Every structure is written in structure tokens, then in C-alpha cells.
Amino acid sequence: MGANGTRPVTLQAIADRLGLHVSTVSRILHAKPGQGGRVASRGTIERVRRLADELGYRPNPHATSLRTSRSNLIGVLVPRLSDLVLATIYEGIEEAAAEHGLSTFVANTRDNPDTRRARTDMVLARRVDGMIFGDAHVDAVFLDGLAAGGVPFVLVNRRAGEHPAVTCDDYLGGRLVAEHFLDLGHTRVAVIAGEPHASTGIDRTAGFADRFREAGIPIPEHRIVHSTFDARGGHTAADHLFNGPDLPSAVFAVNDFAAIGALGSIRDHGLRVAADVAVAGFNDTPLAVELPVPLTSVRSPMREMGHRGIDLLVRLLKGEQVTSERLVPELVVRASSARP
Amino acid sequence: MGANGTRPVTLQAIADRLGLHVSTVSRILHAKPGQGGRVASRGTIERVRRLADELGYRPNPHATSLRTSRSNLIGVLVPRLSDLVLATIYEGIEEAAAEHGLSTFVANTRDNPDTRRARTDMVLARRVDGMIFGDAHVDAVFLDGLAAGGVPFVLVNRRAGEHPAVTCDDYLGGRLVAEHFLDLGHTRVAVIAGEPHASTGIDRTAGFADRFREAGIPIPEHRIVHSTFDARGGHTAADHLFNGPDLPSAVFAVNDFAAIGALGSIRDHGLRVAADVAVAGFNDTPLAVELPVPLTSVRSPMREMGHRGIDLLVRLLKGEQVTSERLVPELVVRASSARP
DNA sequence: ACGTTTGGCCCAAACGTTTGGGCAGCGGTC
DNA sequence: GACCGCTGCCCAAACGTTTGGGCCAAACGT
Numbered sequence: 001m002g003a004n005g006t007r008p009v010t011l012q013a014i015a016d017r018l019g020l021h022v023s024t025v026s027r028i029l030h031a032k033p034g035q036g037g038r039v040a041s042r043g044t045i046e047r048v049r050r051l052a053d054e055l056g057y058r059p060n061p062h063a064t065s066l067r068t069s070r071s072n073l074i075g076v077l078v079p080r081l082s083d084l085v086l087a088t089i090y091e092g093i094e095e096a097a098a099e100h101g102l103s104t105f106v107a108n109t110r111d112n113p114d115t116r117r118a119r120t121d122m123v124l125a126r127r128v129d130g131m132i133f134g135d136a137h138v139d140a141v142f143l144d145g146l147a148a149g150g151v152p153f154v155l156v157n158r159r160a161g162e163h164p165a166v167t168c169d170d171y172l173g174g175r176l177v178a179e180h181f182l183d184l185g186h187t188r189v190a191v192i193a194g195e196p197h198a199s200t201g202i203d204r205t206a207g208f209a210d211r212f213r214e215a216g217i218p219i220p221e222h223r224i225v226h227s228t229f230d231a232r233g234g235h236t237a238a239d240h241l242f243n244g245p246d247l248p249s250a251v252f253a254v255n256d257f258a259a260i261g262a263l264g265s266i267r268d269h270g271l272r273v274a275a276d277v278a279v280a281g282f283n284d285t286p287l288a289v290e291l292p293v294p295l296t297s298v299r300s301p302m303r304e305m306g307h308r309g310i311d312l313l314v315r316l317l318k319g320e321q322v323t324s325e326r327l328v329p330e331l332v333v334r335a336s337s338a339r340p
Numbered sequence: 341m342g343a344n345g346t347r348p349v350t351l352q353a354i355a356d357r358l359g360l361h362v363s364t365v366s367r368i369l370h371a372k373p374g375q376g377g378r379v380a381s382r383g384t385i386e387r388v389r390r391l392a393d394e395l396g397y398r399p400n401p402h403a404t405s406l407r408t409s410r411s412n413l414i415g416v417l418v419p420r421l422s423d424l425v426l427a428t429i430y431e432g433i434e435e436a437a438a439e440h441g442l443s444t445f446v447a448n449t450r451d452n453p454d455t456r457r458a459r460t461d462m463v464l465a466r467r468v469d470g471m472i473f474g475d476a477h478v479d480a481v482f483l484d485g486l487a488a489g490g491v492p493f494v495l496v497n498r499r500a501g502e503h504p505a506v507t508c509d510d511y512l513g514g515r516l517v518a519e520h521f522l523d524l525g526h527t528r529v530a531v532i533a534g535e536p537h538a539s540t541g542i543d544r545t546a547g548f549a550d551r552f553r554e555a556g557i558p559i560p561e562h563r564i565v566h567s568t569f570d571a572r573g574g575h576t577a578a579d580h581l582f583n584g585p586d587l588p589s590a591v592f593a594v595n596d597f598a599a600i601g602a603l604g605s606i607r608d609h610g611l612r613v614a615a616d617v618a619v620a621g622f623n624d625t626p627l628a629v630e631l632p633v634p635l636t637s638v639r640s641p642m643r644e645m646g647h648r649g650i651d652l653l654v655r656l657l658k659g660e661q662v663t664s665e666r667l668v669p670e671l672v673v674r675a676s677s678a679r680p
Numbered sequence: 681a682c683g684t685t686t687g688g689c690c691c692a693a694a695c696g697t698t699t700g701g702g703c704a705g706c707g708g709t710c
Numbered sequence: 711g712a713c714c715g716c717t718g719c720c721c722a723a724a725c726g727t728t729t730g731g732g733c734c735a736a737a738c739g740t
Contacts, residue, residue: 030698066402068697287571352727402726
């Protein structure tokens with residue numbers, strides 16, 4: 001644009017100045033260096049290239065998209081960008097997209113079906129080439145519908161149905177924490193399990209619970225409590241646990257922020273972290289290490305997930321067959337789960 | 341789109357089915373209800389409208405943009421979305437943009453001039469109608485150039501030069517904290533001042549320092565230390581303060597995350613928050629209240645800033661004269677600055 | 681009965697690209 | 711010297727909209 005500036009320079013403008021046809025200029029500026037057959041004479045190519053960047057030629061993406069019906073745009077839907085986990089994943093997506101010459105379009109759905117529907121429509125109306133969902137619900141009915149409609153997409157962070165997804169191996173992550181708690185001799189453990197529709201929470205909880213069951217210590221239902229993925233949700237859930245008669249000696253929160261909320265609750269209940277109750281989180285956000293009692297957490301490759309998500313989508317758009325990927329997590333032990 | 345799906349329905353398709361001309365259909369579907377002169381007969385309008393949404397007509401934005409050279413796209417640049425403050429502001433931007441029928445395009449610049457330049461180019465190449473910068477540097481040379489180029493933009497969060505900006509009244513925020521520390525009787529205070537190129541850090545620090553100077557207690561240079569805006573940066577800066585011989589009794593970090601990092605440092609130095617050293621942050625992020633020692637902080641209307649930013653930009657795009665806005669902050673006192 | 685207005689619609693150009701077909705001229709082969 | 715295959719370029723259509731202008735018929739005024 002440029003209200004005061006010169007009109008943007010077009011292929012036509014370049015062609016006119018050089019006495020060439022617009023199509024010739026188009027081919028020249030288009031041909032990737034490595035391409036096969038030469039498209040014009042050495043000299044012409046040179047002149048066109050020079051003039052193009054002397055004039056600062058920028059192809060008009062709308063014209064291109066109109067003509068080719070490819071927008072090089074990717075729509076990304078996340079529950080909320082103010083969730084550090086998703087924001088970090090999105091940073092990975094953006095980086096990788098830029099490497100592929102793609103631009104991304106991100107929208108918050110708040111994990112709310114109506115908003116998701118509305119935002120998806122908006123994004124689709126923009127004629128994106130494909131989508132990435134970071135907010136999948138395990139019941140994949142929405143996504144099934146979309147897939148049936150022929151929209152190419154991949155999932156990140158959460159899996160759903162058989163749709164291609166890049167996730168952390170959440171089940172394994174849960175097992176790692178369980179293993180650690182078992183090592184410490186904990187038998188009365190609790191889980192702050194996140195939202196029931198998110199595969200992350202489900203799988204992390206399942207891995208954790210399975211490992212304890214294998215150790216002969218099944219976790220009673222009332223010690224597994226759902227929550228939102230933020231500090232406040234973790235606080236509320238932990239209140240639930242600590243108001244009951246059956247105090248846990250260790251708590252696994254499936255998300256660092258929920259864990260921080262749990263720390264708040266523990267404080268409010270006059271208990272001491274580690275000494276009275278061990279706490280572990282998930283994702284190993286940068287905050288974990290800075291907390292007054294540093295937080296044990298499972299490191300998940302968030303940025304990497306974004307990268308892989310784009311890679312997967314790009315392959316999908318090329319028509320390749322793609323399969324889900326599961327990245328491996330790593331337990332980082334800190335003072336919040338020190339040996340009592 | 342829709343690999344398997346039907347071709348998207350166009351104006352032409354609707355026109356053909358109804359024996360009308362495409363231009364007629366265009367006008368009908370375009371006319372906002374409240375518009376003046378009728379554009380077609382009642383009956384025709386009805387038939388077109390009905391068929392359009394029966395077929396699920398979606399205007400092709402590329403064609404529209406090509407024709408009108410308006411994209412209804414806004415480019416947003418932020419240092420990093422994984423900074424909760426910016427992510428929250430962006431959520432506000434997105435909400436407000438959606439209300440105006442605009443879509444937003446966000447990119448991370450990492451506060452790095454080269455990346456900023458590159459991302460700006462990319463966004464401009466997409467022919468956005470306007471931009472919002474959340475990463476302005478006080479030396480506005482980059483923005484001056486852009487403005488000279490005729491690109492319409494506004495700033496949020498940080499101000500720079502005379503460019504229209506929506507900010508928090510950071511200076512006032514700094515004063516509020518100073519006032520509070522003075523009330524508590526602190527005389528040896530320090531500031532973790534953020535990055536020297538960000539107006540937020542500068543103004544908050546200035547407000548704080550000015551108030552202390554007015555109270556006859558100028559703050560020595562060595563107790564004002566710069567830092568990045570994240571936990572690690574705050575930690576490092578605080579280490580600086582607490583490794584010296586001249587221990588402060590109160591620390592103002594211009595950002596909650598830096599404050600959290602300071603908490604980590606205080607812990608490492610065997611000091612107790614509040615009892616030994618008071619701490620205050622800025623932004624009142626949701627984490628502040630959950631910390632083991634809840635954090636005193638200045639609440640800034642982040643989401644609101646996003647809203648106002650879009651409003652300002654929209655007015656600017658309409659050609660109106662716009663002026664900067666400064667939203668008022670509020671001090672929230674918590675245990676981290678309890679009376680010793 | 682005859683000009684003039686109005687309602688309702690169509691025409692065509694334009695926005696900036698991409699791309700399948702051409703069509704000259706030129707160097708070589710038989 | 712007829713033929714072939716290049717090289718280097720041009721032509722024109724198409725993508726889906728928007729929009730200034732026009733045209734026809736009906737309604738209106740006197």
C-alpha cells in the first residue's frame with residue numbers, strides 16, 4: 001500500500017520499461033535458479049532481474065492466489081495464545097512456516113466449540129491452503145467433519161482420532177513422573193488432570209495411573225481431579241484435594257501452570273512443598289526453575305512440535321501420505337520433589 | 341480448497357442459476373442492509389440471498405483484494421508471543437479485529453532489528469492494510485522510515501517518537517510502586533529495569549526514580565540494572581544486585597516475569613521475600629497471585645490495549661486524525677511487599 | 681400523447697498474475 | 711533447398727470481484 005508512496009510496481013511495469021511481454025517477465029522472475037530449460041536469453045534474464053529489484057518488485061499475492069488458487073497461507077487454531085505452551089508451539093510453527101515461504105494466520109478458540117467453528121470458518125474463508133489445530137478435542141467429530149470436507153490439516157500438541165498429529169509422548173511423560181514418585185516411596189498420590197477433552201491431560205494421567213497400578217498401587221478416583229490448564233484451575237483442583245480427609249503426599253499436575261496454582265493452594269493450606277507434599281508439573285516452562293521451590297517437570301519439545309507440525313502439513317499438501325509423530329519427553333527433577 | 345470437495349461457489353455460479361448478471365448478484369450481496377437506494381427488486385434480492393447461503397457462498401478474498409486493493413488484513417509484530425504480556429495484548433487485538441471484519445497476521449521479531457525488518461517486509465508483501473507494532477524501540481528510526489513510506493500503523497504497549505500509540509501509563513505505574521515502597525519506609529531500593537530500548541521499562545523506571553528523588557532519596561545508578569523481560573533475565577539482574585555489598589531492601593522489577601526471576605535469585609541468596617526484601621512486579625499476570633509468596637504488582641489493562649490499538653488503527657485507516665492513548669494502571673499490593 | 685424520471689438490470693473493463701500455445705528466425709542435417 | 715529442432719519471445723485467456731456507465735421498460739407529469 002503506501003498512501004503517499006508510489007503505486008506498487010507490477011510485472012507490467014517492468015515489461016513495459018524493457019519492451020518485453022509481461023509473460024516473459026513472469027517466467028524469468030519465477031524460474032527457480034535450479035530449474036531445467038532456460039526461459040530467456042542470458043542478457044534478458046539479467047536485465048529483468050536487475051530492474052526488478054532496482055524497482056523493488058513484490059509480486060501481488062492476491063493476484064497470484066487468484067490465478068493459482070493457492071494462497072501459501074496456513075491457518076492455525078489454538079485454545080489461547082496466552083497459554084505459554086501454545087504460544088511456544090506457535091513460535092515453532094511460525095519459524096518453520098517462514099522457512100517454507102508460508103505465512104500463518106492464528107486465532108484463539110478458547111477451547112470453545114462455537115468460537116472454534118466461527119474462527120475456522122473465518123480462516124477457511126481466507127482460503128488458506130491448510131490448517132493446524134492445537135486445540136483438538138478427543139471426540140473428533142468436528143475434525144472428522146472438516147476432513148470429510150477435504151480440508152487438509154494436522155494437529156499439534158493434542159491428538160484426536162486418526163488425524164495426523166504431532167504430539168509429545170504424553171503417556172510416557174506420565175509414566176516418568178510415576179516412576180519418580182515411586183522411587184521416592186510415595187503411595188498416596190494425586191493427579192491434577194487438566195481438561196477431560198484434551199488428549200494431553202488424558203494421556204499423561206493414564207501413563208501415570210498405569211504405572212502406579214502396575215506397582216500395585218491403584219489411584220482412587222477421588223484423587224484424580226480435572227482442571228483448566230492455568231494457575232487458577234490448578235489452585236481450585238488442589239483445594240479439592242487438600243480440603244478432603246485423604247491428603248496426598250505427592251501431586252502430579254499435568255501442566256506447569258496448574259502446578260503453580262497447586263503451589264498456591266498448598267501454601268494456603270499451611271503445607272510446605274516437598275517437605276509435606278511433592279509436586280511435579282509438565283512442560284518444563286522457563287518459570288519452573290525460578291520458583292522459590294524449583295518445580296520438577298517433564299520437558300516437552302514444544303517449539304519442535306511446531307516445526308514438525310508444519311513439516312507434516314507441507315508433506316500433506318504435496319499429497320504425500322503422512323503419519324503421526326510422537327516426540328519424546330524428559331523428566332527434570334528439582335526441589336519440589338526432593339526426597340523428604 | 342477442498343481436495344475432494346466441490347469447487348467453491350462463485351458469484352458467476354449464482355448468477356447463472358438465477359439468470360442474472362454477475363454484477364447484479366455482487367451488488368445485492370454487497371449492499372449493507374442499512375444502505376440507501378435499493379439495488380434490485382425485492383424478489384430478486386430475496387432469491388439471490390437465499391441461493392447464496394443455500395450454496396454457502398464465500399466471497400473469494402483474493403479476488404476482492406485484487407480488485408479493491410484492500411485486503412482487510414492487519415499485520416501485527418511482537419517481540420515474542422511466548423511473552424504472556426504480548427500474547428494477552430494480541431488476544432485483545434484479535435478480538436477487536438474480528439469485530440471489524442479484519443484478520444490479523446502476527447509475527448515474532450524477538451526484538452531483533454534484522455528479524456523485525458524481515459518480518460515487516462514479509463507482512464507488507466502480503467499487502468496488509470495496516471500494521472500494529474508491539475515491539476517498538478524508543479529510537480524510532482525504523483518506524484520513522486516506515487511512516488515516511490506511507491505505511492499506516494499504530495503502536496501498542498511501547499511508545500516511540502510521535503507515532504500513535506496505546507500504552508499503559510507506565511510512568512504513573514512506576515510512581516505507584518515508589519509511593520508504596522516509601523509508605524513501607526524503604527530507603528535502599530533497586531530497580532530491575534528491563535531492556536533499555538523499551539519505553540515500558542524506561543518509563544516505569546523513571547516514574548519510580550522520580551518519586552524517590554522527590555522524597556529526597558535519589559536512587560544510585562548501580563541499583564538500577566537492565567535485564568531482559570523474562571524470568572532468567574530477572575534472575576541475572578537480581579544476582580547482580582545481591583552479589584554487591586549494598587543490599588537493597590526492596591526491589592521493583594518492571595515486569596512480573598523478571599520479578600519471578602528475582603524471587604529465584606533471592607531464594608538462592610538465602611534471603612526471604614518480604615521479610616528480608618520486598619518485591620514488586622508489573623502487569624499483574626495471573627501467576628502473581630499464585631506464587632508461594634503472592635507478588636505485589638501493577639495491573640495494566642493488557643487486553644484492553646489490544647482493543648484500543650485496533651480501534652486506533654481502524655480510525656487511522658479511515659483517514660481520521662488520531663492521537664495516542666494512555667491507559668491507567670492500578671497497584672495491587674500482596675504479601676511480597678508486606679510490612680516487615 | 682409526449683417528454684422525463686425512475687427502477688431494474690446488463691456490459692465490460694479492470695485488478696496482477698500464470699500458463700498452454702503459438703510463431704518467427706536461426707543453425708544444422710540430409 | 712526442404713526439413714527439423716532450437717531459442718527467445720509474444721498472445722490471450724483465465725482466476726473472481728467491483729464499479730462506472732448504459733439501456734430498456736414502466737411509471738409519471740402535464
